[in-house]
Amino acid sequence: MSHTETIAYWQREISGHMPHLSRPQAAVLALWSYGMVLSKSSGITTIVSFLAKVLACPKNTLRQRLREWCYDAKDKAGRKRAELDLEACFAPLLGWIVSCWASQEHQLALALDATTLSSRFTVLAISVQYRGCAIPVAWYVMPAHQKGAWRPQWEALLQAIAPSIPSADSKKLLFK
Structure with missing residues (x-):
């Protein structure tokens, strides 16, 4: 199973156990947690470096996506940004x-x-x-x-x- 398929599976697991999360929130939580487990780190730089390599995507894009997940809604870019109710x-x-x-x-x-x-x-x-x-x-x-x-x-x-x-x-x- 590829990393992309594994992350998609993990996102479905997260959504199943936390149905109150929006699809984008579950997707970013899947990235965060997958990156943490496989990189054995909770630091954003390490997680971004790992995910960018295995997913072949730009580091800056991933970093911003992970960072904004933690922001208040008013601090996020875009119109439909929702705040995570922790x-x-x-x-x-x-x-x-x-x-x-x-x-x-x-x-x-x-x-x-x-x-x-x-x-x-x-x-x-x-x-x-x-x-x-x-x-x-x-x-x-x-x-x-x-x-x-x-x-x-x-x-x-x-x-x-x-x-x-x-x-x-x-x-x-x-x-x-």
Whole structure:
């Protein structure tokens, strides 16, 4: 199977598990994730270099396409540009992960982590713990050292993923 065929297959998988994404959003997510896995990097320069080589397309075109995927709608070129609603991806992402588990798996371990990146950002992340891996499924990024409680953000993240937690009672997900 060629890289183009594999990316097209991956785009269909993404669309199947995240039907709320537009076709262009699913296409760029397929490029991002395919490039990340095969280049073993999350850096845009490495991903673009890899994808440009295997797809035989201009680097600048790919770079701009990947960059604009992350932009707010008002910052994108063109008339029909849509902004990605990241929070709408959290529950489908968790649901996709859970759907891949063996039927005898009955426990779901979630880790809540706050990480400060330099003095710029703090990332609140919820990750699924599975077989020695942590798979981030929901996150909130805020300025580092921002004053105030984090509880509202944690509760919002837990509520966002609640629909995909098997047998979840959303009230049990709130902090006591």
